[in-house]
Amino acid sequence: AQSVTQPDIHITVSEGASLELRCNYSYGATPYLFWYVQSPGQGLQLLLKYFSGDTLVQGIKGFEAEFKRSQSSFNLRKPSVHWSDAAEYFCAVGDAGGTSYGKLTFGQGTILTVHP
Amino acid sequence: DTGVSQDPRHKITKRGQNVTFRCDPISEHNRLYWYRQTLGQGPEFLTYFQNEAQLEKSRLLSDRFSAERPKGSFSTLEIQRTEQGDSAMYLCASRPTRGGETQYFGPGTRLLVL
Numbered sequence: 430a431q432s433v434t435q436p437d438i439h440i441t442v443s444e445g446a447s448l449e450l451r452c453n454y455s456y457g458a459t460p461y462l463f464w465y466v467q468s469p470g471q472g473l474q475l476l477l478k479y480f481s482g483d484t485l486v487q488g489i490k491g492f493e494a495e496f497k498r499s500q501s502s503f504n505l506r507k508p509s510v511h512w513s514d515a516a517e518y519f520c521a522v523g524d525a526g527g528t529s530y531g532k533l534t535f536g537q538g539t540i541l542t543v544h545p
Numbered sequence: 546d547t548g549v550s551q552d553p554r555h556k557i558t559k560r561g562q563n564v565t566f567r568c569d570p571i572s573e574h575n576r577l578y579w580y581r582q583t584l585g586q587g588p589e590f591l592t593y594f595q596n597e598a599q600l601e602k603s604r605l606l607s608d609r610f611s612a613e614r615p616k617g618s619f620s621t622l623e624i625q626r627t628e629q630g631d632s633a634m635y636l637c638a639s640r641p642t643r644g645g646e647t648q649y650f651g652p653g654t655r656l657l658v659l
Contacts, residue, residue: 435559461646465650472650473588473650473651475649478647529577530595530600530601531593531640533578533580533647533648535587536587537585538561538585
């Protein structure tokens, strides 16, 4: 069964500092990987996704993520954090086929706090 | 493209009452998912529709839960005899018929069972 681990429940950074959110997954084949962001009381907004090809993917709002098969990781990065980035971030793995119809398995989430 | 919409956004009910939520997917998307998110957790898969057919249900979906998508467009999720443990955010997502693995989420319905 697929699973996702986000080791950091809460991260605090200063505005302008760099950011890396960790994500490790367990999946039997090449996964579909996603990062979503959720503001309080809101739904999920897609930041970026990896299906195949270039292992460094660019997303919206200046975010990027790198797929590392050898480490089963898909860490999210941003070189300079803005106060508006404060939110909860979820990593997810999607089942590419079989009988699971593409359902997503999410990590527990990482809450990002940004200090001025 | 107006996005996925959900109604109501918030629902407060008393234990034992029935509640029904509605999801309207993006119009050209034939695939629809329901997820449940409890406080401090990531969303968990509940059920999947392709057009009007419900093709997969999670073990989380007890017999008090029923979901429908009668015409392959909007979907409803009903919870009968609600329990306090049903308090959560219920999220709906849709996905294109072809050419995409990305699920687009609605704003969710937050349920509080007193």
